[in-house]
Amino acid sequence: MNTGFSILAGRVRLRHLRPADLPVFAAYRADPSVCRFQGFDPFSEAQAIGFIARHTAADIPAAPGEWVQIAIARSANDELLGDCALHLLAHEPRIAEIGITLAPQQQGRGYASEALRGLLRFCFEELGLHRVVALVDPRNAPSVALMERVGMRREGHFRQNGWYKGEWCDEYQYALLAADWAAAG
Numbered sequence: 001m002n003t004g005f006s007i008l009a010g011r012v013r014l015r016h017l018r019p020a021d022l023p024v025f026a027a028y029r030a031d032p033s034v035c036r037f038q039g040f041d042p043f044s045e046a047q048a049i050g051f052i053a054r055h056t057a058a059d060i061p062a063a064p065g066e067w068v069q070i071a072i073a074r075s076a077n078d079e080l081l082g083d084c085a086l087h088l089l090a091h092e093p094r095i096a097e098i099g100i101t102l103a104p105q106q107q108g109r110g111y112a113s114e115a116l117r118g119l120l121r122f123c124f125e126e127l128g129l130h131r132v133v134a135l136v137d138p139r140n141a142p143s144v145a146l147m148e149r150v151g152m153r154r155e156g157h158f159r160q161n162g163w164y165k166g167e168w169c170d171e172y173q174y175a176l177l178a179a180d181w182a183a184a185g
C-alpha cells in the first residue's frame with residue numbers, strides 16, 4: 001500500500017482515487033463517448049463506487065499482470081480531471097502498458113499531455129522501467145494525437161487485433177523506451 005503516491009506534472013497531480021472523486025468519476029465513466037474506444041462499457045453508479053473503493057489505497061504499480069487506476073487531479077484545487085492506468089506485464093514487469101481518460105469537459109486543454117508525461121517520468125525515472133506501450137484504436141484521433149504529442153513511437157498497426165463493443169478493432173501500438181526518454185531529456 002502506498003497512499004502517499006503523488007506526482008506533480010505541470011498543472012496536474014497524479015494521486016490515488018478518493019471517495020470525494022465519486023461524482024465526477026461516476027459521470028464520465030458513465031458517458032458512452034468516453035468509453036467508445038476503451039475496453040470497458042459505461043459504468044453504473046454502483047460500479048463507480050466499488051471501483052474507487054478498490055483503488056483508494058491500491059499499490060502503484062499493482063502486482064505484475066494487474067492494472068491500477070491513478071487519478072489525474074488539477075493541482076491547484078485537487079478537482080478530478082480524469083484517470084490514467086498502469087499495468088506491468090505479468091511475463092515481463094520491466095515493460096508497462098498505460099492508458100488514459102479525461103472527463104469530456106476537461107479535454108482539449110493539454111491536461112492529458114501533462115498527465116502522460118508525468119506518468120512516463122514515473123515509469124522511467126522512479127520505477128526504472130525499460131519500455132512503456134499503449135494500444136490505441138486508429139479511429140480515436142484525440143488519443144493518436146496525444147501519443148504523438150508526448151513522443152510515443154508508432155511501432156505497429158495491428159489489424160482487427162481486439163474484439164471490442166461487438167466488432168473486431170484495429171490497434172496502433174505506441175511505445176517509448178527508457179533510452180528514448182533519456183535522450184529526449
Ligand SMILES: CC(C)(COP(=O)(O)OP(=O)(O)OC[C@H]1O[C@@H](n2cnc3c(N)ncnc32)[C@H](O)[C@@H]1OP(=O)(O)O)[C@@H](O)C(=O)NCCC(=O)NCCS
Pocket residue numbers: 033034035037038099100101102103106107108109110111112113114135136137140142143145146149
Ligand atoms: C485521449 C484523451 C485523453 C486526449 O485528451 P486531450 O484533451 O485531447 O489531450 P491533451 O490534454 O493533450 O490536449 C490537447 C489539446 O488541448 C489543446 N490545448 C489547449 N490548451 C493547452 C495547453 N495549455 N497546453 C497544451 N495543449 C493545450 C491542444 O491544442 C490540443 O487541442 P486539439 O486536440 O484541438 O489539437 C481524451 O480524448 C479522452 O479522454 N478520450 C476518451 C478516453 C479515451 O479514448 N482514451 C484513450 C484510450 S486509448
